[in-house]
Amino acid sequence: MGKRIWKTIASVKTTVWLLTAATLFFIIGSIYFRLERQVLPQLNFRLFQDWFTEFGLGRLDLSWWLYLLLLTLFLLGVNTAACILDRLIQLLPLWKKTGRFEFAVTIMPTLIHLVFFLILSGHLLSSITGSVETVACGPGQTIDLPGGRRIEVLGLDYRYHTRPESLAGRLYGAAAPIRFHTPDYDGEFTVKILAPVHRRGYSFHLDSLDKYAREKIMRLIIRRDFGIRLIIPGFWLIIAMMAWYFPALWRLKKKNEIKGA
Amino acid sequence: MSFAALYIPVAAAYALALSFFLVRKRGVFWPLLTAFLLQAGYLTLRSLRFGFFNPGGILEESVFLPFCLTGITLWIWRSRSEEDARPLVPAAALFALTYLFLPKGLIPPSAKSPSLFSPLFFFFEILAHALFIAAAVLAGRSLRREETFEPAHRLAVWGFLAYSIAQVTGAIWCYLGWSVPFQWGLRHLHSAAIWCTYVNYLHLRYIPWWTSRRKGWYLVAAALLLLAYLVVLQWGESRQLRIGG
Numbered sequence: 001m002g003k004r005i006w007k008t009i010a011s012v013k014t015t016v017w018l019l020t021a022a023t024l025f026f027i028i029g030s031i032y033f034r035l036e037r038q039v040l041p042q043l044n045f046r047l048f049q050d051w052f053t054e055f056g057l058g059r060l061d062l063s064w065w066l067y068l069l070l071l072t073l074f075l076l077g078v079n080t081a082a083c084i085l086d087r088l089i090q091l092l093p094l095w096k097k098t099g100r101f102e103f104a105v106t107i108m109p110t111l112i113h114l115v116f117f118l119i120l121s122g123h124l125l126s127s128i129t130g131s132v133e134t135v136a137c138g139p140g141q142t143i144d145l146p147g148g149r150r151i152e153v154l155g156l157d158y159r160y161h162t163r164p165e166s167l168a169g170r171l172y173g174a175a176a177p178i179r180f181h182t183p184d185y186d187g188e189f190t191v192k193i194l195a196p197v198h199r200r201g202y203s204f205h206l207d208s209l210d211k212y213a214r215e216k217i218m219r220l221i222i223r224r225d226f227g228i229r230l231i232i233p234g235f236w237l238i239i240a241m242m243a244w245y246f247p248a249l250w251r252l253k254k255k256n257e258i259k260g261a
Numbered sequence: 262m263s264f265a266a267l268y269i270p271v272a273a274a275y276a277l278a279l280s281f282f283l284v285r286k287r288g289v290f291w292p293l294l295t296a297f298l299l300q301a302g303y304l305t306l307r308s309l310r311f312g313f314f315n316p317g318g319i320l321e322e323s324v325f326l327p328f329c330l331t332g333i334t335l336w337i338w339r340s341r342s343e344e345d346a347r348p349l350v351p352a353a354a355l356f357a358l359t360y361l362f363l364p365k366g367l368i369p370p371s372a373k374s375p376s377l378f379s380p381l382f383f384f385f386e387i388l389a390h391a392l393f394i395a396a397a398v399l400a401g402r403s404l405r406r407e408e409t410f411e412p413a414h415r416l417a418v419w420g421f422l423a424y425s426i427a428q429v430t431g432a433i434w435c436y437l438g439w440s441v442p443f444q445w446g447l448r449h450l451h452s453a454a455i456w457c458t459y460v461n462y463l464h465l466r467y468i469p470w471w472t473s474r475r476k477g478w479y480l481v482a483a484a485l486l487l488l489a490y491l492v493v494l495q496w497g498e499s500r501q502l503r504i505g506g
Contacts, residue, residue, distance in 0.1 A: 013468060019461040023457040026451070027450075027451075033447045172370075193438065208373075223441075228442065239429050243422065
């Protein structure tokens with residue numbers, strides 16, 4: 001019985017069903033995001049549990065698909081972990097029996113899945129741990145934050161396109177020198193659009209509310225994100241592994257065909 | 262002469278390639294190569310239109326997708342087989358001719374455009390879309406004529422790789438500009454749906470029920486989902502602020 005349950009959890013068929021369900025919920029979600037612009041987009045500026053108590057619980061008509069999506073992704077994570085374990089148990093004894101290249105090709109999908117699992121875990125960490133704070137960013141403004149933290153916006157420098165005429169006056173970039181104060185830190189640094197700054201475990205992002213900043217309203221997003229360290233390196237690693245794996249697989253297939261002939 | 266008029270020779274070359282394909286059944290390669298080169302010239306002029314190099318002038322789905330499709334067609338024609346390349350000609354030509362009816366002005370760069378990850382994201386995303394569409398066309402052919410499924414599978418795999426690179430570069434760009442690697446929003450959810458669809462495809466080979474024929478149908482259905490996404494995307498882009506055109 002236990003073996004049968006394990007086989008179902010670690011099965012590729014389960015993966016296919018879960019991925020199909022995830023695709024479906026992503027599509028449904030995208031439709032909701034096209035139709036609704038007040039409640040759902042707040043997910044980007046709150047931790048999941050805060051959003052859930054503040055908005056999600058009261059608007060199940062808008063958010064039902066999200067819980068099903070998160071459940072599906074959680075099950076996909078369990079399925080991925082079980083697949084990794086299952087394959088490792090099967091493959092590791094082959095380490096010395098096959099050639100190095102063949103073994104690397106055989107084990108690579110399992111390693112790719114392992115990194116995918118780490119990325120999923122990173123997204124989970126980002127969604128439920130740390131903190132997200134969004135404050136208006138105007139020159140001379142002082143913002144007091146919980147935990148004795150304080151931000152002073154020392155200035156705000158806008159840079160505009162000067163040529164050609166059709167572009168002149170449109171925002172090219174912006175920078176805000178700020179002073180960040182905590183009970184054990186006091187320092188000044190400059191945050192720019194596209195160039196966040198990391199200090200004392202927080203990342204500071206300058207963002208324009210309007211795409212072309214016609215309104216000249218800037219905001220500062222202050223995040224404490226524990227998942228990002230898994231997500232970004234994980235992404236690069238997975239690309240490098242896939243870029244190696246597929247050509248290597250075809251090379252191995254060709255080699256085996258030649259041997260077979 | 263308006264800038265939009267510069268696209269007319271490009272469209273004419275594509276129309277010629279399409280008519281050669283439909284009527285003469287041969288001699289398609291040269292008009293298609295001409296169309297590709299003319300389109301490369303058009304894209305270069307578009308990217309320099311503001312007086313400095315603006316990758317956004319090239320990397321717009323409506324005009325770069327047919328360019329990629331044509332590039333893939335020519336590459337397969339020369340390096341692999343004419344048989345595999347020919348079915349892609351009408352797809353490339355139809356996408357290129359559709360652009361005639363779409364807005365041609367330039368979307369001005371925003372304060373979040375000057376990042377290396379932005380052009381990298383758009384380049385790999387559009388290239389992946391072209392590879393997915395090409396894979397579906399070849400899968401459709403293999404369904405009709407009982408031909409080998411392998412060329413379609415290869416294009417789908419390369420498409421998946423390009424799409425994954427797009428997701429990574431896009432996530433880094435999103436983190437730098439918007440503070441998160443994944444935003445809850447229409448575009449990111451669509452991308453996630455497409456990515457899951459093709460991840461799913463890669464897993465089908467481990468299930469015996471999924472024969473080449475069934476996988477062929479899957480690739481066709483996946484491309485239809487992608488096309489629906491492109492229509493929605495185009496709808497959004499057509500309402501964007503544009504300069505000239």
